[in-house]
Amino acid sequence: MTTADGLVVIDKEAGWTSHDVVAKARGVFGTRKVGHSGTLDPDATGVLLLGVGRATRLLRFLTPLPKRYVGELVLGAETSTLDASGEVTAVHDMSDVTPHQVSEAASHFLGDIMQVPPMVSAIKVGGRRLHELAREGIEVEREARPVTVHELAVAPVDASAGVYRIEVSCSSGTYVRSLAADIGSALGGGGHLRALRRVAVGSFTIEEARPVVSPELLSMETALRDYPSVLVDADLSRRVANGQVLASEEITAEGNGPWAVHGVKGQLLAVYETHKPGMVKPAVVIPN
Known part of the structure; x- marks a missing residue:
């Protein structure tokens, strides 16, 4: 079967460990490629972010969110x-x-x-x-x-x-x-x-959270909505897909990053971060 890719915003129940939620989600989505960001104590409830499929590679960017x-x-x-x-x-x-x-x-x-x-x-x-x-x-x-x-x-x-x-x-x-x-x-x-009760992780709030038994899979692009986004053309998309180090102005990278880099169709290609002065490098490249 084709593995689903994306972010899930779970409303964790009391009595469940974060690992329990991951284990249940693996059964729901039919893949072992599920991980969580930001552990919640068993007695605590509320927002727990899960990455499914390729989105597990994005969890490191969700952990630091307020x-x-x-x-x-x-x-x-x-x-x-x-x-x-x-x-x-x-x-x-x-x-x-x-x-x-x-x-x-x-x-x-x-x-x-x-x-x-x-x-x-x-x-x-x-x-x-x-x-x-x-x-x-x-x-x-x-x-x-x-x-x-x-x-x-x-x-x-x-x-x-x-x-x-x-x-x-x-x-x-x-x-x-x-x-x-x-x-x-x-x-x-x-x-x-x-x-x-955790009511928000970054912009992901309890209002959009779902029980682990009936989760809603959000897109890879949505997973990084709290980060600045840049759009690149077809030529630069190929270089990004190959994981090349780029000049900051090539992707019009402003601020300190990280930056979610999207292709011409809006698809997530990679996450770039600062490298040397005036340069950016890929932290994660998403195979498409």
């Missing part, structure tokens, strides 16, 4: 995983905390910040993933990493119970569970995250 989340910050209880799936490790009386104080504390986490990855993350330390070490009861030192929180808003859901809705727009690699825990600590107690 993310948007909604969830609930629960003050007064710290957990081993920083979210509701873990065991409670500490309890604090935070009944006197006001919504204004929560908003004020949250405001200190806007912009460029340093964040320590949680032990339940997939980051590797010493060749092993942190969540694997965590399952064995091992905790290791983690270096803080720079992330950017573009927007952060909190609003009371049940202030008397210490429950607040949290909305976050952030760079790739930001841990919302860490934000929740850090806000709790900044208020003199602790907190954790629950009901996390």
Whole structure:
């Protein structure tokens, strides 16, 4: 059978790992050539991008896209995983905390910040993933990493119970569970995250997401809609298809790239990126 090629925007259910979604999609599309971009925790729901067929080669460009989340910050209880799936490790009386104080504390986490990855993350330390070490009861030192929180808003859901809705727009690699825990600590107690839902990855929103059992396959061209696009003529198309390094002005490449390079019929030919000054090179060439 002919392998499908394209992007799928999935609305992941709670209880599914990102790998579970990929495995199901392989059955739906009848190919093992399926991958995902931007892992979601099993308890989290929402937007998960899948590449099918040749579009798996484009996933590396989707991972860095900014993310948007909604969830609930629960003050007064710290957990081993920083979210509701873990065991409670500490309890604090935070009944006197006001919504204004929560908003004020949250405001200190806007912009460029340093964040320590949680032990339940997939980051590797010493060749092993942190969540694997965590399952064995091992905790290791983690270096803080720079992330950017573009927007952060909190609003009371049940202030008397210490429950607040949290909305976050952030760079790739930001841990919302860490934000929740850090806000709790900044208020003199602790907190954790629950009901996390990713509502957007770049321009791909929850409104266009579908269940994995009934996915909609978007085109290869659509997969790169968040990147600048350039159109080349037939002669240059042949050179692009051969993976040639080009002068920036040949593809009218403006900005820092990467650039999605399209042929005369609008088909995706390649993704180019900066090379030497005034030159661009192919990061991915798509066989047509």
